Amino acid sequence: MAQKHKVVVTRQLISEAQTLLEAVPDLDIVQWPSEGPAERSWLLEHAKGASGILLMLSDKCDEELVQTAGESLKVIASFSVGTDHVDREALKTRGIRLGYTPTCLTDAVADLSVMLILMAQRRGGEAIAKVVKGEWPKMPWSPLLMTGPQIRGSTVGFLGFGRIGQATLKRLLPFGIDRVLYSTSKPGKPVNEDHFGLLKEGTIPIEVAKDWRHLAKESDIVIVGCALSPSTKHLVNAEFFSEMKKLAVLVNIARGPVVDTDALVAALDKGEIFGAGLDVIENEPNIAADHPILNQPRCVLVPHIGSATIETREQMATESVKNLLAGLNGEAMVNEVRL
Amino acid sequence: MAQKHKVVVTRQLISEAQTLLEAVPDLDIVQWPSEGPAERSWLLEHAKGASGILLMLSDKCDEELVQTAGESLKVIASFSVGTDHVDREALKTRGIRLGYTPTCLTDAVADLSVMLILMAQRRGGEAIAKVVKGEWPKMPWSPLLMTGPQIRGSTVGFLGFGRIGQATLKRLLPFGIDRVLYSTSKPGKPVNEDHFGLLKEGTIPIEVAKDWRHLAKESDIVIVGCALSPSTKHLVNAEFFSEMKKLAVLVNIARGPVVDTDALVAALDKGEIFGAGLDVIENEPNIAADHPILNQPRCVLVPHIGSATIETREQMATESVKNLLAGLNGEAMVNEVRL
Structure with missing residues (x-):
């Protein structure tokens, strides 16, 4: 039997994306439980031993997080168009893949x-x-x-x-x-x-x-x-x-x-x-x-609502989950950053 | 020499329309001098002996006004899409023509x-x-x-x-x-x-x-x-x-x-x-x-700004002047209400 992958998800996702994630067998999902953004201390605590992390613009993905996760970490799936919050070097040196969601908005x-x-x-x-x-x-x-x-x-x-x-x-x-x-x-x-x-x-x-x-x-x-x-x-x-x-x-x-x-x-x-x-x-x-x-x-x-439609945000959530799973399984992502 | 037509205009018009009006020879123009809407008493006072009246939605064109103007009145040119402010019967019985500006907006x-x-x-x-x-x-x-x-x-x-x-x-x-x-x-x-x-x-x-x-x-x-x-x-x-x-x-x-x-x-x-x-x-x-x-x-x-573009209002003003002149000269109007 395959070993269970641990994935950390820093938000409650929109329904379709959540369903897609939960349907995957042998996944140990650790998910931030409330509506707002995840706390940094929570993220660091649960990152240990994770194979994948699905995170948002508001979550910093830096050397500290990557080191804390350890050698199991294979993929960061960012629910975002930009990747300014991600330290690309920290991923590149360890061969960790980075997915993002730039095209659907x-x-x-x-x-x-x-x-x-x-x-x-x-x-x-x-x-x-x-x-x-x-x-x-x-x-x-x-x-x-x-x-x-x-x-x-x-x-x-x-x-x-x-x-x-x-x-x-x-x-x-x-x-x-x-x-x-x-x-x-x-x-x-x-x-x-x-x-x-x-x-x-x-x-x-x-x-x-x-x-x-x-x-x-x-x-x-x-x-x-x-x-x-x-x-x-x-x-x-x-x-x-x-x-x-x-x-x-x-x-x-x-x-x-x-x-x-x-x-x-x-x-x-x-x-x-x-x-x-x-x-x-x-x-x-x-x-x-x-x-x-x-x-x-x-x-x-207006307060930066360019991509703020229900359809677009659902698509971004679904694509982040797909990128996360592709990273775990060594498959092609919807959109991957070349590091 | 032709007799001078008296026309009453209840507003200051936008530049192009004003120029068009002022270029007509033998016209005795009586125009409301300030920015806001014309006072009713002013309109009644000056309507006497007018051949044409160019008015706005805010000016009631009723039996009283038409009677006051007298037999000289040939045309009402309304700077408006609707004509709810005009008593059509009062015009019809006297053979007075009614122009309006419904199409340019x-x-x-x-x-x-x-x-x-x-x-x-x-x-x-x-x-x-x-x-x-x-x-x-x-x-x-x-x-x-x-x-x-x-x-x-x-x-x-x-x-x-x-x-x-x-x-x-x-x-x-x-x-x-x-x-x-x-x-x-x-x-x-x-x-x-x-x-x-x-x-x-x-x-x-x-x-x-x-x-x-x-x-x-x-x-x-x-x-x-x-x-x-x-x-x-x-x-x-x-x-x-x-x-x-x-x-x-x-x-x-x-x-x-x-x-x-x-x-x-x-x-x-x-x-x-x-x-x-x-x-x-x-x-x-x-x-x-x-x-x-x-x-x-x-x-x-928003406060009924559907037609509120500079281009549209200029065109409405110009068309009202054209309707006024067409009424004086017995020519075809841009838009005329069939009474």
Whole structure:
């Protein structure tokens, strides 16, 4: 009879994933019992002798954890898109495999990106706030009351034009946009992958921007969708805003530090741009109620809910379990990090 | 030399429309001088001897006004989609023509309808409120934190499937919806007009619902886009909600009284539906800060901003001026009400 594998799971999983895990024979499952994140001391205590650990962004996977688990450890399955919380070297030197779940959130993030564009243009945050404060009865109608720019006829600029950017474009086409400008990590270079055949179809012009200035100057909607790196940190700064159109909006669905928050607040104060929609921001989640961005009626900020759909999170959970089992059995993972 | 026509305009118009009006020779323009709505006494005082009156939803066009203007009056040009503020009989008996501006807002309303669907599914109002209250730092990540249903795979139910409904559908297709159910004013009957060729294309099934119950039962997204009439008042009521799916959302971009607000509040309280997005509501704009709908975190309410884009309002203003001039000159209007 095969020896029982011990696996440590740092969360209660969503039903389908939990069922998949529990159906595996000869598995000794040690699972964090309550709703919130697992305590570090609990994780270290139970890691001893584990063959696999399924963990979250909130669980640090470092030298200490790997050493504590000991020689039995074969796989870390992370329920996450990024793997910043994992010490890759600690795994690599011991031949431990690392699985993650980067691919299933394209739809959810692209959907949210359209929501944020519309909210920035149509003053969604401001509109809700006025109603909630009881101001609606005192808003006399006038032709330009609560108006914003319309999508139809827009030039849309994508800073970073990967799968999520292209999925967003696909959704924007029937709104009647006119033209796309995009930039990649290599300035002036076209993208390698045409994920949905949009570049080939060419129903509207889709052009590589000469540089960020070109994109900032000509776009009515700027969508930040690039990875964070030393060269993209504060790519959208005071100079960028000063080149933008007064009726343009900025949307960030990527990583907070790509946009200089102080510069955004100043640009909104000066009326250099019309509005903004942010799913991410520098120093998140530490945004206190008195943060200056929250005083900007034309800026909408949501708490990093890009991938927050039931379907996506269920798929991420199921894929983490599959990665965990593949690691135990020496099979191919759904998505594995090459260490 | 032709006699000068006197025209009364109850608002300051947007620049292009104002320019168009002022360019007309031999016109005696009397225009309300300030930003807000015109006073009734001002309107009655200046109406005397007018050939045309360009007015807004907020200006009542009744027997008194028409009588005061006298026999010179040839045209009322209303800057509005509806004409509830106009006494049609008073105009008809005197052979006065009535212009209005119903067609140019399709894009603006369809755009807003997509925004409200996304906000209802992705908990947009709740998400913003949490951040504004400074709760983000205290929201520990968990797999189902702030999740909502995803559009992909949805059945979308349209109560009323005219131009705006079809324009909304056009926008929803690339989000990956699976199927459409719709109802018209004649139960079980298909629509007459295929405004954008979507029914002919048939990329997904688009079916007439057997009745409202069929539509309520099978839709993941219900969009209210029908006219208000005795038969549609409170069409969406407690019974309707009780048939809906627990993860479904309701969006109203038509007229408030089609949805029974008390029943909506109860349905949200009981968890009969997932969320709602409203551009209109019964008794608007008299929604005080203590209105029960504003206590529903899963309901987003914006202050009737469906047509509130700069482009649409400019086009409405320009069309009203064109209708006014057409009425003076006995020419065809852009849109005229058959009295």
